[in-house]
Amino acid sequence: METPEASTPIFTLTVEKFEPLFKGWIKEVLASEKSEEPTNVFYSRYDISKLLRISLPTLSRYISLGIITGHRVGNRILFSQDDIDKALREIKKA
Numbered sequence: 001m002e003t004p005e006a007s008t009p010i011f012t013l014t015v016e017k018f019e020p021l022f023k024g025w026i027k028e029v030l031a032s033e034k035s036e037e038p039t040n041v042f043y044s045r046y047d048i049s050k051l052l053r054i055s056l057p058t059l060s061r062y063i064s065l066g067i068i069t070g071h072r073v074g075n076r077i078l079f080s081q082d083d084i085d086k087a088l089r090e091i092k093k094a
Contacts, residue, residue, distance in 0.1 A: 040080060041080070041081060042071070042078040042079065042080055043078065043079045043080075043081075043084070044076065044077075044078060044079075045059055045060075045070075045077055045079075047079075048068075048079050048084065051084070052084075062087070063077070067087055068083060068084070068086075068087035069083050069086070069087075070083060071083075
């Protein structure tokens with residue numbers, strides 16, 4: 001199948017010629033979207049309590065004991081994925 005020239009208007013293309021072009025454009029966009037990974041995702045106290053299935057008072061106690069650390073931004077406390085991973089320790093059997 002021959003590809004249309006770059007100067008060919010889209011409205012003059014047949015469905016057979018337009019479909020592969022459109023699919024190619026969509027694949028390029030989706031590939032570029034997937035390659036962009038979110039950096040430094042932060043979670044609120046509420047998000048962490050739901051994720052760990054603990055209450056907010058328990059989470060506050062863990063913070064004061066140093067079991068989990070967070071980052072204060074104004075009046076909010078935010079937690080990164082690294083903070084969560086450090087707090088979750090593997091149980092070692094003796």
